[in-house]
Amino acid sequence: MQVSAEAGKALYEALIKNGVNFVVTFPCNWTSCLIELVADDQSITHVPVTREEEGIGVAAGAFLGGRKPAVIMQSSGVGNSLNALASLNLTYKIPLLILISHRGDEREKIIAQRGMGQALKKLLEGIGIGYFDLVDIEGTDKVITNAVNASYAENKPVAAILSPFLLLEE
Amino acid sequence: MKRAEAIKCIAEELENELVVCNLGFPSQELYSVKDEPTHFYMLGSIGLVSSIGLGLALSTERKVVVLDGDGSLFYNLGSLITIATQKPENLYWIILDNQSHGSTGFQQTYDPEVTSIEQLSLAAGFKRLVTASNQEQIKKATELFKQKGPLFMIVKIDKGNAKVSPIPFTPEKIKLRFMEEVKKG
Numbered sequence: 001m002q003v004s005a006e007a008g009k010a011l012y013e014a015l016i017k018n019g020v021n022f023v024v025t026f027p028c029n030w031t032s033c034l035i036e037l038v039a040d041d042q043s044i045t046h047v048p049v050t051r052e053e054e055g056i057g058v059a060a061g062a063f064l065g066g067r068k069p070a071v072i073m074q075s076s077g078v079g080n081s082l083n084a085l086a087s088l089n090l091t092y093k094i095p096l097l098i099l100i101s102h103r104g105d106e107r108e109k110i111i112a113q114r115g116m117g118q119a120l121k122k123l124l125e126g127i128g129i130g131y132f133d134l135v136d137i138e139g140t141d142k143v144i145t146n147a148v149n150a151s152y153a154e155n156k157p158v159a160a161i162l163s164p165f166l167l168l169e170e
Numbered sequence: 171m172k173r174a175e176a177i178k179c180i181a182e183e184l185e186n187e188l189v190v191c192n193l194g195f196p197s198q199e200l201y202s203v204k205d206e207p208t209h210f211y212m213l214g215s216i217g218l219v220s221s222i223g224l225g226l227a228l229s230t231e232r233k234v235v236v237l238d239g240d241g242s243l244f245y246n247l248g249s250l251i252t253i254a255t256q257k258p259e260n261l262y263w264i265i266l267d268n269q270s271h272g273s274t275g276f277q278q279t280y281d282p283e284v285t286s287i288e289q290l291s292l293a294a295g296f297k298r299l300v301t302a303s304n305q306e307q308i309k310k311a312t313e314l315f316k317q318k319g320p321l322f323m324i325v326k327i328d329k330g331n332a333k334v335s336p337i338p339f340t341p342e343k344i345k346l347r348f349m350e351e352v353k354k355g
Contacts (some may be wrong), residue, residue: 022229045228047256049221050248056217057246061190061225064210064349069225086262087214092341 001107002169008033010137011099011162012041014144015070020043020097022067024055028074029100030167035072052077056084060094070081070097075104075120075161076113085157086127093155097148098132100161107164131159145150171304173266174199174332176325177237179305180264183312184208187233187262188352190223192242194273196266198334200237207351211344217245219254220263227258230352233315235286240287241271241279247290254295259318269328276329289324298322335352 011034017025022045024040045067049055052073059069073081078100089096093138103110104117109162124131130150134143143160151158173196181204190210191197197211210226212219220243224237233321243249243265253263265287270276280287291299298319302308303326314321 001228022225047224047228047252049252051246054218054221054246054248054252057215057221058225058252060218061222062226062229063225063343064222065226065229065352066349067225084215084218088212088218091214092345092347 003030003033004137004167004169005033005142007166008037010140012037013142014141017141018097018148019068020070020146020148022059022062022069023047024049024059024069024071026052026055026071026073026077028101029071030074030103030164031072031162035148038072044076052080052083056081056088056096059096060088060092063094063096072099072101073121074101074113076116078120078123079116081131082123082127085129087159090128094157094159095151095155097151098129098157098159099125100159101167102161102163105164107168129157129159130154131161133163134160134165136166140166171327172330173204173272173327174334175305176216176266176327178203179308180237180325183309183315184235187235187315188226188230188324188348189235189237189279190219190226191237192219192266195331196237196239196273197333198337199332201337202315202332202334207347209309210290210348211339213341217249219248221246223259223263224249224256225295226274227261227351228256228265231260231355232352233260233262235259236261238263238265239272240265240267240269244279250290250294250296253320258320261320262315262323264323265337266325266327268329270329272329272331287324296320296322300324301326327340334348
């Protein structure tokens, strides 16, 4: 399955349009095109980190420093971020745009991704983090904008769940 | 020298740097010694004090001092690599090292005969490293805050917590006050 460069570009442009200027990334092949565009943009501070929990801390520090951060992770990474999201972002009311590539669901080849894939929405709901589903390129600008606006209106993290139907070529 | 004494000594040497302080007794002891709007007191998210410090250091021109602990460091060991890679020149990372988790009953974190935090930092790529184990050495080490970072500073302390109370601020107040201070530049 090919990763959609067009989707990567649409997501990148939506981030820029919404003033995102600090991006923390983790490994994911489905969002590799997006990550490359972010990495090449000198106006964005890009910080690749070693683990999702760590990345939530870095993004929170950037917000405290006056930046508008986003993190790009896989659904499996959400499991590694839950306490940080709950005891840092939700506790201090720190906004954050979380882009989550939805692994372990449809079109997934790796069985080990299924556990977190099917639990993703329940986990986010469990700690009180709202999310928007993004399933096609046409919806990208609107969904990312809605997610950013919701995050800053409520001063808490909001996720945009990126479907494989968005991220992968037919 | 116990943690509270080391924190007092460090606080006396600070000159308006932004401070991100580890959760539990470190934050409570810092608050009781000296409370400033330049202090961000962590209340949860163990291990993330250095990561918050990094995100902050990459977003402001101001100097950022991280008050971390050995236990907290091990909860986020990857941070050594990330910070050494990013090399923020305005970051000064202090480890208050009592070989234990002081805020939860002093469970041992590591055996200095087996593991060396100094060597961990050097292997991760830190070029500026200093250790201190008394007031005089702390004062001398904090002189290095006048120079470029990143600096990795280890302060060897004895086990023991001061008699302090919880910080009487809501998390939101800590955040808002701190962000106002950061905006001043």
